[in-house]
Structures are given as C-alpha cells and as structure tokens.
Amino acid sequence: MRKILVLFFLISTISLTIGQTKKVHLFINNGVDTLDPNILSVVKTWDAYLKSNPDSSYDNPYWLKSEITKYKSFDLLNHSWFYPSLYYLMRYFRPSVLSVSENKDHYTIRTLFANAPKSDSGSINTLAITEVAAVKQSGKIKLCNILQFNTASWEREEIGSITFIFPKSHRFNRLLAERLSNFVDSLAVLWNLKTKSTEYYFADDFDVVAKALGMDYRMGEGNKIKPRGFTDIINGLVYAGGSDEWFPHEFVHIYINPLFPDANSYFLEGYATLMGGTGGKSFEWNINNVNIYLKKHPEMSALNYTGIDYFTGPEYTIGALLCKMALDKGGLKLLKKLMSYGKGENNLYKAIKDVFNIDKPNVDKFIRAKLDEYSSKK
Ligand SMILES: [Zn+2]
Known part of the structure; x- marks a missing residue:
C-alpha cells in the first residue's frame, strides 16, 4: 500500500532543502576502516554506483550480473518502498556510509540517508538507514540485494502462482495460503488475465520484512503492529507484515496497477x-x-x-x-x-x-x- 507515506513525510522537508545541489556526495562516517583494502574497495564501488545514475535501468557495471538478469528492476531497495525512488530522494536526504561489515559470504554496507531541517541545528531528519550487500566475483566487488542473505533461512512454500516466504518461527497455514491462491486465480479470471508468478515475503511484524529487504531503519518504523504491506509490481514481489498467508490487498495491485499505470x-x-x-x-x-x-x-x-x-x-x-x-x-x-x-x-x-x-x-x-x-x- 503506502509508498505515498514517504512523500507525506517529505512535505515539511522538501521546501527547506530544495535549493541544495543535486550532485551525489557520499560521506564516509568516522570509524569506517578505509585503510582495509577490502572495505575501501566496497566503499568505492558503492560510491561509484550511487554516482552512476542508478535510477536508470541499465546493465550497471557495479551490480551483480545474475541479479540484473533475474529481475526486471534489479535494485529492489530503490523502488519497492520509496517514492518515487530512494536515489531520487538522495537530492533531499544525503547518504553517509555508517559501516561496512564482513560476513561469511558477503559484505553489508549500512548507509544513512538524512538531512538537516535547519542548518547548524545539529538535528537531523532521517529517511532511512539502508543495507546493501557486496560480494567478490572474479576479484571484483559487485553490489547485490541483501534480501537473499537476510531470508536465506526463511521457509518457502509454493501454492498455485504464489511462493510464500516467511521466518522459520511462523507456522504455515496452508488453508489461508490456498484461500489467497484461489482469490488471485478468481481475480485473474474476472479481468481476463494470466496468473503471474509472485513471491510473497511476510512476517508477524512488518518491520521484520522491511529489515529483511534492507531497510534497517525507515521513516514510519515501529508504532503499533498492524497488517501492512507494499508491492514491487515490476518484479512481482509482495512484502507484508502483521499479517499472515491471507493478504489479498497487495495482490490486487500486482494484477490491476499495470493495467492502469x-x-x-x-x-x-x-x-x-x-x-x-x-x-x-x-x-x-x-x-x-x-x-x-x-x-x-x-x-x-x-x-x-x-x-x-x-x-x-x-x-x-x-x-x-x-x-x-x-x-x-x-x-x-x-x-x-x-x-x-x-x-x-x-x-x-x-x-x-x-x-x-x-x-x-x-x-x-x-x-x-x-x-x-x-x-x-x-
Ligand atoms: Zn494499496
């Protein structure tokens, strides 16, 4: 549902920052060990990517090729939640690398996107803290989505056209999953459409799903746990939390929004x-x-x-x-x-x-x- 949410938060801040330059400058926070050649290489790749017009969909040299091939729009974090996109919003919320962590099979880059509502106030307004992954391939650092690493231990169940992906702690409700699958099938029949393969990431708490995608923090985090979700229509991905196997709202978007963009x-x-x-x-x-x-x-x-x-x-x-x-x-x-x-x-x-x-x-x-x-x- 709610990409508009970010725009709503922006209303009070855009007017204060509109005059700023649109050039990307990636700030490296104190404490990031750029004397380590691997960490330096990861930071340099991230910096180059952010400067490479990442909003445009093209064969970006800094991103992992297998993901460029797999997804229609490969950087899932950029366009799934943020409106119109995370990198568009960079002109209002400047990026700062907070940390680069070395894990067993990937690096994790944590980046703060924030602005100062009043100059010299010392206060900052934070859009998000994101996590993007990086891996070494043929000696070169390539960026990739962190979703695959964060959900590697999650369960997967396929019912009809939907793959349900959820934390191990959740007990899968097959009846509800079949209900959703039947709903989608009927919707497709009603609109004379073919069903689409859709991956549905869900957890008891929406924040768990948002963090899995790479939003370590986002505006609107916390608050009461209620069913919420959002849809990546381009790639056929649905994310929801505070919900369960039955979450038809986002699936309506998957089918209907492309007909009436x-x-x-x-x-x-x-x-x-x-x-x-x-x-x-x-x-x-x-x-x-x-x-x-x-x-x-x-x-x-x-x-x-x-x-x-x-x-x-x-x-x-x-x-x-x-x-x-x-x-x-x-x-x-x-x-x-x-x-x-x-x-x-x-x-x-x-x-x-x-x-x-x-x-x-x-x-x-x-x-x-x-x-x-x-x-x-x-
Ligand atoms: Zn909606």
Whole structure:
C-alpha cells in the first residue's frame, strides 16, 4: 500500500532543502576502516554506483550480473518502498556510509540517508538507514540485494502462482495460503488475465520484512503492529507484515496497477481495498468506521478527511466506496472508466462528475449520503 507515506513525510522537508545541489556526495562516517583494502574497495564501488545514475535501468557495471538478469528492476531497495525512488530522494536526504561489515559470504554496507531541517541545528531528519550487500566475483566487488542473505533461512512454500516466504518461527497455514491462491486465480479470471508468478515475503511484524529487504531503519518504523504491506509490481514481489498467508490487498495491485499505470490513487487503492480490505479490516468495516467518524466531524471534507488512521487515508476508504458504486451502477465497464482518470484532485472530481453526475460543490454531501447508505447495507 503506502509508498505515498514517504512523500507525506517529505512535505515539511522538501521546501527547506530544495535549493541544495543535486550532485551525489557520499560521506564516509568516522570509524569506517578505509585503510582495509577490502572495505575501501566496497566503499568505492558503492560510491561509484550511487554516482552512476542508478535510477536508470541499465546493465550497471557495479551490480551483480545474475541479479540484473533475474529481475526486471534489479535494485529492489530503490523502488519497492520509496517514492518515487530512494536515489531520487538522495537530492533531499544525503547518504553517509555508517559501516561496512564482513560476513561469511558477503559484505553489508549500512548507509544513512538524512538531512538537516535547519542548518547548524545539529538535528537531523532521517529517511532511512539502508543495507546493501557486496560480494567478490572474479576479484571484483559487485553490489547485490541483501534480501537473499537476510531470508536465506526463511521457509518457502509454493501454492498455485504464489511462493510464500516467511521466518522459520511462523507456522504455515496452508488453508489461508490456498484461500489467497484461489482469490488471485478468481481475480485473474474476472479481468481476463494470466496468473503471474509472485513471491510473497511476510512476517508477524512488518518491520521484520522491511529489515529483511534492507531497510534497517525507515521513516514510519515501529508504532503499533498492524497488517501492512507494499508491492514491487515490476518484479512481482509482495512484502507484508502483521499479517499472515491471507493478504489479498497487495495482490490486487500486482494484477490491476499495470493495467492502469496512470490511474488516480483513489481508484487503485480503492479497488484494492474493496477487494482485499486494508489494515487488516474489510471494506465494510472501513466504510462503517469512516461514516461514524465523519458524522462526528461535519467540518471535514469527506473526500479528504484526516485523523482516523495514520496509514489508511480516504484514497483507500472513499476510493473503495466510489469503486463499489461504479461496479453496482455499470459493472466492470464503468469501473474501467473510473480507472481511466489520471492522478490529482482535478481528475478525481472530473471522474465523479462524469461517472456519477455530481458537481464539485455537491460531492461532500453525495459521499456522506452514500457512506450512510452502504454502511447500512452490511
Ligand atoms: Zn494499496
């Protein structure tokens, strides 16, 4: 779900840093032993990679060839969670190497991405501490994803098109896994699509999965353990935590987002929430909850309310309601029409006008009435 989260955190910091140079400068923190030739070589490779325009997908000479071949977009850490990407955000959050550790079969590079909200304050605002691996191949250091090392001891179970990958401490629930596999098969049939091979990394705590991928720290870490997840649509990978084998929301993204890459987030998140719930709760539970909340807050905009849940905003709940209404009114054909409207608020209002014939000044009243109607349908 929530790549937008990072952008949300950025709002307060971008304006303070926008004037900074976009040139990459990798700072090496005191204490990193660059007198050791192996560590120096690892740091130099990482530095060269960060300067090599890593956001562009190409046969990057600093990355392990087998991973470039294996994945459509080989640097999993860059684009899976961060929006628009980690290396894009480097222009706001400067990288500093904190440590290079030598393990049995790889090196681990830990890097801080941070900025100073106020110059000379001594305070820093941290986007992430990442871990990228490096290995020696034919005498040369090559970078690679740390996910394979961090999950080497995890269990793998294949059910239908999904490979479930989870820590050994988790007891696999085959019934739930089959339920998810059946859900995916039905979704593919409904949309006339072929099923896709998907790897699903999950654990009881989302932070465990985030750290396995290489986010040793990320903005938003900690807090209450609740079901959360995100999707690497390009490579067919799903990550989730606080969940179990049944996590349909992200799988809706795997199938539907590529069909409508420019669709408004209200409809992409909305349809995923309608079909697969969000935050561990169903569509019905969510709209009932929003309905109760908005009745207590007549001053808020139903389309842009805030304050219920830090991670689940109106693009999930109100978006799901709009998708449900479109399906009830005109089936998949009308839902596809909703998906044809682009990003941003103007497109959202245009979609509501075209599909439901409601002018902008009446949208709030319309949504509140529909929330009431659909809540009572439970
Ligand atoms: Zn989502």
